[in-house]
Amino acid sequence: MEALPRETIVDVLEGRLRTDILDGRHPAGSYLPPERQLADGYGVTRTTLKHAFGRLVQAGLLETRHGVGTRVRDYARLGGADLLPMLVRHDAKWVREIFEVRRSVGALIAERAAVRATRAQRAELRALLEAVRECEGADAVQLADLEVHRALARATGNRVYVLLTNTLFNAYLPIRSLLRAPFTDAAAAHERLSPVVEAVLAADAPRAHAAADAYLGDTERIMLDDLA
Structure with missing residues (x-):
């Protein structure tokens, strides 16, 4: 221990x-x-x-x-975004504002990834999505889900999107244990995330944007309801 x-x-x-x-x-x-x-x-x-x-x-x-x-x-x-983890620890109300940015940036990342992902990156996304379904325990599912989003950011070919993704995840890291509700069921988490990855694999940018917006909106509501 x-x-x-x-x-x-x-x-x-x-x-x-x-x-x-x-x-x-x-x-x-x-x-x-x-x-x-x-x-x-x-x-x-x-x-x-x-x-x-x-x-x-x-x-x-x-x-x-x-x-x-x-x-x-x-x-x-x-100040910069590096202050966010400290601000969240001070006042959890910052989480709502972080999620608003998470949703808009995440949808744009999925759209860009659909256009720019390489063959190797698409294969990586398939494997990472499957790993979500195979995880046991909410913590493991949550971390596996996070890796899919990191891979989506890398697939844009834009390193700033990667850093933004890291920043947003780090921002609510202090209370991550309170935001596990969408990840308690691995199969459900996989099903919820699949449309995003499938749209990226199909190189369908508008569908990827819409799927990511829906996914991020759904998980945001679940997490905030649970946090409340």
């Missing part, structure tokens, strides 16, 4: 600071109080505070200038 991770004081402080920033207690563009004051307020050492600051600077929520102070970045204006 794998040991469970243990939170350190830096982990706890990072979470508290992140929550205070995202909840607006420290507004975008504002400077945080002096380190000594902030450390005393949270009941930690300045060393612990500096470690937490370093993580939040790396995450894109803070910026520190020597001799000036630490300022809250305007993540809504300056």
